[in-house]
Amino acid sequence: MEFYTKPGEYDAINYVPHTESHGTKELWKTFWLLLGITVLDFVIYFVMGPSGFRNFIFIFFGLVKAYYIVGAFMHLKHEKINLALVILVPMVFVLGLISGLLYEGSALEVMKSM
Amino acid sequence: MANHTSTQAAFENQPTWAGGRSPFNVSYGKLMMWIFLLSDAFTFSSLLVQYGTQRFSNVVTPITTKWPDPASIFNHFPFMHGLHLPLLFVSVMTFILILSSVTMVLAVEAGHRKSKSEVARYMIFTILGGVAFLSCQAWEWYTFIHEGARLDGNTFGITKQGYDHLHSVGFGDHFEWAEGDRTFGPVPFAALFFIVTGFHGFHVFSGVVINVVVYIMTVRGVFERRGHYEMIEKAGLYWHFVDLVWVFVFTFFYLI
Numbered sequence: 001m002e003f004y005t006k007p008g009e010y011d012a013i014n015y016v017p018h019t020e021s022h023g024t025k026e027l028w029k030t031f032w033l034l035l036g037i038t039v040l041d042f043v044i045y046f047v048m049g050p051s052g053f054r055n056f057i058f059i060f061f062g063l064v065k066a067y068y069i070v071g072a073f074m075h076l077k078h079e080k081i082n083l084a085l086v087i088l089v090p091m092v093f094v095l096g097l098i099s100g101l102l103y104e105g106s107a108l109e110v111m112k113s114m
Numbered sequence: 115m116a117n118h119t120s121t122q123a124a125f126e127n128q129p130t131w132a133g134g135r136s137p138f139n140v141s142y143g144k145l146m147m148w149i150f151l152l153s154d155a156f157t158f159s160s161l162l163v164q165y166g167t168q169r170f171s172n173v174v175t176p177i178t179t180k181w182p183d184p185a186s187i188f189n190h191f192p193f194m195h196g197l198h199l200p201l202l203f204v205s206v207m208t209f210i211l212i213l214s215s216v217t218m219v220l221a222v223e224a225g226h227r228k229s230k231s232e233v234a235r236y237m238i239f240t241i242l243g244g245v246a247f248l249s250c251q252a253w254e255w256y257t258f259i260h261e262g263a264r265l266d267g268n269t270f271g272i273t274k275q276g277y278d279h280l281h282s283v284g285f286g287d288h289f290e291w292a293e294g295d296r297t298f299g300p301v302p303f304a305a306l307f308f309i310v311t312g313f314h315g316f317h318v319f320s321g322v323v324i325n326v327v328v329y330i331m332t333v334r335g336v337f338e339r340r341g342h343y344e345m346i347e348k349a350g351l352y353w354h355f356v357d358l359v360w361v362f363v364f365t366f367f368y369l370i
Contacts, residue, residue, distance in 0.1 A: 035209070073219050090156075098163055101167045105166065
C-alpha cells in the first residue's frame with residue numbers, strides 16, 4: 001500500500017472537502033430555540049427570587065444554548081466524532097478548575113473573617 | 115480542485131490514521147480555526163474562573179455577600195432615564211448577537227450553494243449586527259463609567275441595610291463607607307467587568323473586521339474563482355464562538 005502521492009497530486013494544505021447545503025430548517029429551529037431560552041431566562045429572572053436553584057437553572061440554560069450554538073451553528077454535530085472529541089475533551093479539565101477555584105474562593109473569605 | 119477531490123477519494127478506503135488524507139475530513143484551515151478557538155476557550159475560561167473565584171471570596175455568609183447585585187447597577191436603558199429596568203438592555207444585546215449569528219450561518223449555507231449575492235447580503239446583515247452590538251456595549255460602558263466604576267475602583271458596595279445587617283452578625287469590619295448610601299465594593303467587580311466584557315468586545319470587533327474582509331473578498335469574486343466559499347465557514351466559526359462566549363458572560367455577569 002502506498003499512502004503518499006506525487007507532488008501536486010494531493011495537497012493536504014489546500015484540500016477542502018466538498019460541502020453541500022442541508023437547507024435552513026435546522027438553522028431556523030436553532031434560532032427559535034436560542035431565542036426561546038433567552039426569553040425564558042428573562043422571565044425566570046423576574047418571576048423567581050434569587051436563589052441557588054435559580055442560578056442552577058441559568059447555568060443549565062447556558063449550557064443548553066452552548067450545545068446548540070456549537071452543535072448546529074458551528075456544525076460540530078455533523079463533523080467526525082474525532083474532531084468533536086479533540087475540541088470537547090480538553091474542556092473537561094476546565095470543570096475541575098471551576099470546582100477547585102470556587103472552593104478556594106470561599107475558603108479565602110473564611111480566612112479573611114478569622 | 116477536481117483533481118484534489120478525486121485523489122482524496124483514492125484514500126477514502128484507507129484506515130483513518132494511515133496518512134494521505136485529513137483524518138478529521140476538514141481542511142487544514144478549518145482545523146486550525148478549531149484549534150485556535152479551543153485555545154481561546156481556555157482564555158475565556160480562565161477569565162471567567164477568576165471572576166468566579168473573586169465572587170466566591172466575597173461571600174460573607176451564605177445569604178450575605180459583599181458582591182454588588184448586578185440588577186441594581188445594570189438597570190439602565192437608552193432614552194429611559196431614571197427607570198429601573200434590569201436585564202432589559204443586555205437582553206436586547208443578546209438578541210442582536212443571536213440574530214447576527216443566524217445571518218452568519220445563512221451566509222455559510224448560501225456559500226454551500228455558491229450563491230455569491232446571497233452570501234454578500236447575509237454578510238452585510240452580520241456586520242450590521244456586530245456593529246449594533248458594539249454600539250450597545252459602548253453605551254453600557256459609558257453608563258457604568260459615568261456612575262463611578264473604574265478599572266481600579268468600585269463605588270458599588272452593599273447598601274446601608276446590608277451594612278447594618280452585617281454589623282449585627284459580626285462581619286462589619288470588612289467595610290468602609292463611601293460617600294452616599296453605599297460602601298465601596300470589591301474592586302474586582304468593576305475590574306473584571308471591564309476586562310471580561312472588554313475582551314469579549316475586542317473579539318466582536320475583530321470578528322466584524324474579519325467579516326468585512328470576507329465580505330469584500332466575496333463581492334470581488336475571490337471565492338467564486340476559488341471554487342468554494344470555505345472562508346465564510348471559517349469566519350463563521352469565529353463569529354459563533356463570540357456568540358458562545360457571550361452566552362456565558364450574560365449568564366455570569368448579569369443573570370446570576
